[in-house]
Amino acid sequence: MQIFPCPFCGPRNETEFHFAGELGKVRPDTGKEVNARDWATYLYAQRNEKGLVREVWLHLTCSELFVMERDSLTMDVRASKSLRGDAL
Amino acid sequence: MTSHRTDRAGLIDRTQPRNFTFDGKAYRGFEGDTLASALLANGVRVMGRSFKYHRPRGPWGAWVDDPNAIMTVTLDGRSFPNCPAATTPLVEDMQARAVNAWPSAAFDIKAGLDLFHRWLGAGFYYKTFMWPDWHLFEPMIRKMAGLGDISRDAPKNYTADQVHDHCEVLVIGGGAAGLACARAAAEAGRGVVLVDDHPIFGGGLHQSVQIEDRTPSEWIADQLAAIMGAGGRVLPTTTAFGVYDHGLVGLAEYGAFGTAPHLHRMRADRIVLATGALDRPVTFAGNDRPGVMAVDAACEYLARYGVLVGRRIALASNNSLADAAEAMLTQAGAKITRISPQDGAIRALGGKQLKGLAQGLRRHEVDTVLASGGLTPLVHLWRHAGGKLDWCAARQAFLPGAAPDGMVAIGAANGTFDLDQALSEARAIGAGNASDAAARTYSLTPLWPEPGDKGRQWIDFQHDVTLKDVELAARENYVSVEHLKRYTTLGMASDQGKTSNMAGLAAMAAIQDRPLPEVGTTTFRPPFVPVPFEMYHGHHGKQLWHPLKRLALEPQHRAAGAALGEYGGWLRPGWYGTGNRGDLIRREVLSARNAAGIFDASPLGKIEVMGPDAEDFVNFIYYNTIRTLKPGNIRYGFMLTEGGIVMDDGVIARLTENRFVISCSSGHVDSVREHLEAWRQDGNNPDRIFIHDLTQQWSTVTITGPKARDILAKLPLGLDLSAQAFPHMTVQETQREETPIRIARVSFTGDISYEISIRSSRASDLWDKVVAAGEPHGATPIGIEALSILRAEKGYIMVGKDTDGETMPHDLGITIPRLKKKPAYIGDRSLHSDKANLPDRKALVGLAVGDGDKVLPTGAHIVDGTLSRSLGYVTSSYDSPTLGHPVALGLLENGSARTGEIVSVWHMGETRQATVCAACFFDPEGERLHA
Amino acid sequence: MRDDSKKWDAPGAPTTLEMSDGLTITPVQLARQTLLSGVDVLGRTQHPIAAWSGVVTAQTYALSLRRDRVLLVNGPALADGWHGDIAQAVSDVSDCYSVFDIRGDRAFSVLKRGAELRLDVPSKSVARLLFGLGVFLYRFEATDTFRVHVFRGQAETFFKSLKFAFPSL
Numbered sequence A: 001m002q003i004f005p006c007p008f009c010g011p012r013n014e015t016e017f018h019f020a021g022e023l024g025k026v027r028p029d030t031g032k033e034v035n036a037r038d039w040a041t042y043l044y045a046q047r048n049e050k051g052l053v054r055e056v057w058l059h060l061t062c063s064e065l066f067v068m069e070r071d072s073l074t075m076d077v078r079a080s081k082s083l084r085g086d087a088l
Numbered sequence B: 001m002t003s004h005r006t007d008r009a010g011l012i013d014r015t016q017p018r019n020f021t022f023d024g025k026a027y028r029g030f031e032g033d034t035l036a037s038a039l040l041a042n043g044v045r046v047m048g049r050s051f052k053y054h055r056p057r058g059p060w061g062a063w064v065d066d067p068n069a070i071m072t073v074t075l076d077g078r079s080f081p082n083c084p085a086a087t088t089p090l091v092e093d094m095q096a097r098a099v100n101a102w103p104s105a106a107f108d109i110k111a112g113l114d115l116f117h118r119w120l121g122a123g124f125y126y127k128t129f130m131w132p133d134w135h136l137f138e139p140m141i142r143k144m145a146g147l148g149d150i151s152r153d154a155p156k157n158y159t160a161d162q163v164h165d166h167c168e169v170l171v172i173g174g175g176a177a178g179l180a181c182a183r184a185a186a187e188a189g190r191g192v193v194l195v196d197d198h199p200i201f202g203g204g205l206h207q208s209v210q211i212e213d214r215t216p217s218e219w220i221a222d223q224l225a226a227i228m229g230a231g232g233r234v235l236p237t238t239t240a241f242g243v244y245d246h247g248l249v250g251l252a253e254y255g256a257f258g259t260a261p262h263l264h265r266m267r268a269d270r271i272v273l274a275t276g277a278l279d280r281p282v283t284f285a286g287n288d289r290p291g292v293m294a295v296d297a298a299c300e301y302l303a304r305y306g307v308l309v310g311r312r313i314a315l316a317s318n319n320s321l322a323d324a325a326e327a328m329l330t331q332a333g334a335k336i337t338r339i340s341p342q343d344g345a346i347r348a349l350g351g352k353q354l355k356g357l358a359q360g361l362r363r364h365e366v367d368t369v370l371a372s373g374g375l376t377p378l379v380h381l382w383r384h385a386g387g388k389l390d391w392c393a394a395r396q397a398f399l400p401g402a403a404p405d406g407m408v409a410i411g412a413a414n415g416t417f418d419l420d421q422a423l424s425e426a427r428a429i430g431a432g433n434a435s436d437a438a439a440r441t442y443s444l445t446p447l448w449p450e451p452g453d454k455g456r457q458w459i460d461f462q463h464d465v466t467l468k469d470v471e472l473a474a475r476e477n478y479v480s481v482e483h484l485k486r487y488t489t490l491g492m493a494s495d496q497g498k499t500s501n502m503a504g505l506a507a508m509a510a511i512q513d514r515p516l517p518e519v520g521t522t523t524f525r526p527p528f529v530p531v532p533f534e535m536y537h538g539h540h541g542k543q544l545w546h547p548l549k550r551l552a553l554e555p556q557h558r559a560a561g562a563a564l565g566e567y568g569g570w571l572r573p574g575w576y577g578t579g580n581r582g583d584l585i586r587r588e589v590l591s592a593r594n595a596a597g598i599f600d601a602s603p604l605g606k607i608e609v610m611g612p613d614a615e616d617f618v619n620f621i622y623y624n625t626i627r628t629l630k631p632g633n634i635r636y637g638f639m640l641t642e643g644g645i646v647m648d649d650g651v652i653a654r655l656t657e658n659r660f661v662i663s664c665s666s667g668h669v670d671s672v673r674e675h676l677e678a679w680r681q682d683g684n685n686p687d688r689i690f691i692h693d694l695t696q697q698w699s700t701v702t703i704t705g706p707k708a709r710d711i712l713a714k715l716p717l718g719l720d721l722s723a724q725a726f727p728h729m730t731v732q733e734t735q736r737e738e739t740p741i742r743i744a745r746v747s748f749t750g751d752i753s754y755e756i757s758i759r760s761s762r763a764s765d766l767w768d769k770v771v772a773a774g775e776p777h778g779a780t781p782i783g784i785e786a787l788s789i790l791r792a793e794k795g796y797i798m799v800g801k802d803t804d805g806e807t808m809p810h811d812l813g814i815t816i817p818r819l820k821k822k823p824a825y826i827g828d829r830s831l832h833s834d835k836a837n838l839p840d841r842k843a844l845v846g847l848a849v850g851d852g853d854k855v856l857p858t859g860a861h862i863v864d865g866t867l868s869r870s871l872g873y874v875t876s877s878y879d880s881p882t883l884g885h886p887v888a889l890g891l892l893e894n895g896s897a898r899t900g901e902i903v904s905v906w907h908m909g910e911t912r913q914a915t916v917c918a919a920c921f922f923d924p925e926g927e928r929l930h931a
Numbered sequence C: 001m002r003d004d005s006k007k008w009d010a011p012g013a014p015t016t017l018e019m020s021d022g023l024t025i026t027p028v029q030l031a032r033q034t035l036l037s038g039v040d041v042l043g044r045t046q047h048p049i050a051a052w053s054g055v056v057t058a059q060t061y062a063l064s065l066r067r068d069r070v071l072l073v074n075g076p077a078l079a080d081g082w083h084g085d086i087a088q089a090v091s092d093v094s095d096c097y098s099v100f101d102i103r104g105d106r107a108f109s110v111l112k113r114g115a116e117l118r119l120d121v122p123s124k125s126v127a128r129l130l131f132g133l134g135v136f137l138y139r140f141e142a143t144d145t146f147r148v149h150v151f152r153g154q155a156e157t158f159f160k161s162l163k164f165a166f167p168s169l
């Protein structure tokens, strides 16, 4: 059981969190033409890195969506940061 | 047989005799004994039979390292399988039986298997039973395999308490090092928890005469008093069975025999491993014979239980600890013959009864062989935590190397085998200082299995793996240690190779002529010792196993005789009344079609989206255009995944300019809420959109059927219910006795329906009034089963039942947004992929069968003429009470173009015909819906 | 599907459970619970704010749930919906959550059966998982009294979990 730091709530048990995706996924502007390759990359291409990763997680109990930096090998958690610009 | 109990006091209470039986024979031991020590005291050595060859086995170890003596223990009519005799405390009236032996360990009928050992080597079962089919042999082999039998009855009052806990410093192991470290840490002001798996602390210290001018017991008591005096906690009979992420340690705290252990999920800022070391076996011919034991085990049996395991003892050790053992055993009355196993191959003589030990031409007439090939530090927990191991040539052992975060090893677990040095190391670490390395007195001559040696030499006692099996594995190229393990099952028994892994690795290294550290170790995984499944289970049983959400109206449903069942995480009425369930459901359908059905729709999602950007947000979330929805109106729509797959369907109501209510399906509320929250904060402005899940604030009573309006009119709500004033797909808000009421005219049946929502504490009052108002019209409560039929008649889908993981909205006939909707929405681009554009996509269809035909089975495949390929399948299928014939929905390749086509429907070897039709069997014009 | 009515105990009317050592579980009837969401709603509330693991002593107070959300307990009646003037979303949730007080020396120990809780680790939010259920948990009036808000549909499960956590209840 890991301990994840929610930027708002502080450290909580991993059961309170859901993985939301790798950081850096930007939704293509579908108001414009998006070619199939770009869309497929957005949908399916995952870096799935070994070692230091930056991911987006959702804290289920407070609904905070945030960035967490952790090591996918050692499970060390380095830091977490709100996605909000005006974060506390 | 004469007693092996000596004058040495040990830690047992000789004023408290304990009577017990083993394989039906009565014996007596004392309070403080284990089953193994009591049997050894009674001269019993054969305590079990090996797994594969049914060889007689006696204890090798005195604690968790013993792989051999495994028993089924019955106490007070309850039996517990696979109790290790060396760790099971003796209790009055215990009845123990050796596992894998019938009728008894001493005389085992299957022992004849041992004669066939030449053919039963590693891989025997894999190789032999491949042809013609493993499944022919499997039942017989399964019956022979395994250790112990599980009682058919779940023991009563056997529930593990599970608690979360935290400490600053967790010291694992209460021997000299652990005690000294815990004391130093506690006195330095740390919050300390000290655990040890023995009932009495001290580890191997009880073998000593004195420590720091005190007797071992005095010294141990001093340390414990000091630890507790400084606020520390001590937990005896507690096993640290696993280390998990971020400093979490699983602790199993055992109470009286037959009670479930307590699970402590201990989160420790710092973990000190003081788990000690094990004597490892010497690999020689007949080394599995009862009477061959670890040197340290003999000392422990003497020190803790006052049991001298033999009188004429051969001591075959390669290390410097043998001197102390010899002195101790000699003083207790044993005659010791020292053997240097490294001077030439040795072999045990005799069968069930050990007759002696031979080395070359020399024979030693002894009744017991004590062996030690050196100490192996217990580094299991270190490896669980991801710590590295370094090979130490001087000690011929893997020692803790690079440390995992927050963990440190001390004492014998760290290779510090000398007491004085271990104490100074423990105190330094406890006080938070680095430990200084002092000179070591421990020494040994390397001693490892030698391939090619004669005789059957056991590597893994519990799984019957011999040196020859390792050689065979090497010949067949299973040379990686992980392959070796799986091919021979070395280290895969319940002892997880505590005594066998090192010998196995060393044998493989020798066979391949590689240095031992290069061969490496297999992965150490929790649990360190077997723990009952109950410990993981705890309170998660019965109604708490998969707890359901409960309706505010459940008392009303129960009073009405509802059959309750799980639907989408809620306990809901399936139907009402007693009698034939099919008839009851049919009657409910007919009353809904002829008069009205009254339905508890409370679990339907009620997620409010509010704020200045609410409109843009829901327009982005939904496939359908929501922007154009006027306040007071309702629209049906889909939510899609970014892959374009239908994730949920339902209606959305716009109450005001900046307030929407999303009525997602009952089972999807939690996932839809998360979906909305994630999108709200990712790519939208979360300061202008707010989402309140009010699903449980409101309860909803639905009236559906031709009399719905008449029934609703009887409730004094002061609303104009005419079709003009309150048309289909609109919502009205009103109040009754200052309680807000919301009425949505939407339908999931195809008949005129009103969903009346009220705060949950007032729901029972509303329900009673609606039922009373409906009664004169012939309206009755209906359950989900009737509703499922009603909606299928009308061709209304249930997402996840009538759709699958590939279904897109245009497969369901909702095509306009895909073609026309301009602003971005979730999943939009995926609806125009090559796959989305394929003409033969599976689409929703109706399936009609001839009059008098049976209902098509749900899940049946629609197949092409040659039965070679599935074109789709039946998703919903019922005998329609309304129409008097079966109706079915299905997903079918190129379905919309196949209307009128006759298709084959295959199920369990039977093929039937059905006609593809529109997915709507009831009121296709919608006259009743809009009435 | 089958009839599982017998498998599930009919939910009883909530009653106080009391043990000999003084541990009690008491259902609480609050006058009102109101969900308020908006930018800086935490900074703008006039009422004492409850977070973990401080002790709330006021009768009207705001539970800090999220960066932009509070649950106002026993506050004034407010209309549901979007309040443009104060830029806040308002919902009456008085019937959404059932509330219990767990009091006594062993109260915290009972709760630790359901979650990894530490009094020395503060949290800005009182929302957490307890026995696998989403709840609001905080100390109310005394250091040995814990107040829990749990979804009403899960109150029965919560109560059973507490009973299981201490079989002697």
Ligand SMILES: [Zn+2]
Pocket: A006, A007, A008, A009, A010, A059, A061, A062, A063, A064, C125
């Ligand atoms: Zn949080």
